[in-house]
Amino acid sequence: MQLLFQVLLNGVLQGGLFALMALGLSLVWGVLNIVNLAHGAFIMLGGYVVWVLYTQTGIDPFVLLPVAALALFVIGYAIQRGILNLVIRGPMFNTLLITFGLNVVLTYLAQIIFSADYRTINPSYAGRNVAFAGATLPLVNLSAFVIAIALTLGIWVLLLQTRMGRRIRATAQNLVAARLYGVEPRNLYALTFAMGAALAGVAGGLYGMVSQLNPYIGATLTAKCFAISIIGGLESPLGVIVGGLVLGVVEAFTSLWLGSTFVDAVSFGLLVLVLIVRPTGLLGRTV
Numbered sequence: 001m002q003l004l005f006q007v008l009l010n011g012v013l014q015g016g017l018f019a020l021m022a023l024g025l026s027l028v029w030g031v032l033n034i035v036n037l038a039h040g041a042f043i044m045l046g047g048y049v050v051w052v053l054y055t056q057t058g059i060d061p062f063v064l065l066p067v068a069a070l071a072l073f074v075i076g077y078a079i080q081r082g083i084l085n086l087v088i089r090g091p092m093f094n095t096l097l098i099t100f101g102l103n104v105v106l107t108y109l110a111q112i113i114f115s116a117d118y119r120t121i122n123p124s125y126a127g128r129n130v131a132f133a134g135a136t137l138p139l140v141n142l143s144a145f146v147i148a149i150a151l152t153l154g155i156w157v158l159l160l161q162t163r164m165g166r167r168i169r170a171t172a173q174n175l176v177a178a179r180l181y182g183v184e185p186r187n188l189y190a191l192t193f194a195m196g197a198a199l200a201g202v203a204g205g206l207y208g209m210v211s212q213l214n215p216y217i218g219a220t221l222t223a224k225c226f227a228i229s230i231i232g233g234l235e236s237p238l239g240v241i242v243g244g245l246v247l248g249v250v251e252a253f254t255s256l257w258l259g260s261t262f263v264d265a266v267s268f269g270l271l272v273l274v275l276i277v278r279p280t281g282l283l284g285r286t287v
Contacts, residue, residue: 003256015244016146025196027195031189035096036193043217049068062147068201079102085189103218118212228247231247
């Protein structure tokens with residue numbers, strides 16, 4: 001029983017980080033109707049930003065997370081205004097091709113700059129643990145979980161309680177009506193895409209502390225974020241939290257009972273099951 005409890009907690013901690021990783025993809029998808037295939041590459045870049053600054057300056061990697069967010073915000077804003085805005089009204093296939101191309105370009109640029117070696121962000125307290133109800137929680141994983149959930153809830157509050165959030169939701173629901181009320185969609189689209197990239201940057205920094213960075217992790221992370229967004233539903237950030245936690249726990253128990261080889265198979269099997277039983281996601285509205 002103690003082992004199961006430990007695995008459950010590990011899955012919950014992992015699921016919180018999953019939720020943050022998927023939040024940026026879900027936000028862009030829900031507002032801009034763009035499935036950003038370069039989202040995983042943004043996460044990878046955020047991890048490398050924190051890794052480079054940490055290894056060069058020795059500053060605590062958690063303190064460097066806002067720097068990664070700012071760097072990816074600028075990159076995301078420039079990409080949306082300079083590239084994606086040109087085809088935002090075209091078929092979704094066009095944006096899929098462009099973001100796929102961006103993913104390839106960013107991946108190979110990262111390989112040229114950082115090589116294909118695995119990198120890990122290891123602060124001095126990386127081996128410390130926190131005891132909880134007889135279980136052991138790694139301090140870094142617990143801190144990453146708290147930050148991930150706090151940011152996810154913060155985005156939820158921003159979307160529901162702020163003027164910008166109301167504009168974002170209005171644009172996502174009815175672009176014509178939003179324009180009639182004075183919303184400028186081009187700037188709003190760029191800000192939304194940049195926010196998604198900034199969240200990916202923070203997620204990348206946290207991911208580098210609990211796992212290993214490599215230029216080729218982007219495609220796998222994008223697929224995982226896609227699955228989380230579908231499982232939880234695109235209606236609100238709460239759905240992303242639920243989707244991330246569900247996937248994290250499922251993967252933890254799959255690794256325990258079946259081995260790590262079957263983790264991806266079970267995860268995407270769960271995605272297929274959710275699409276069959278509840279196509280709008282666990283927290284999505286039914287028509």
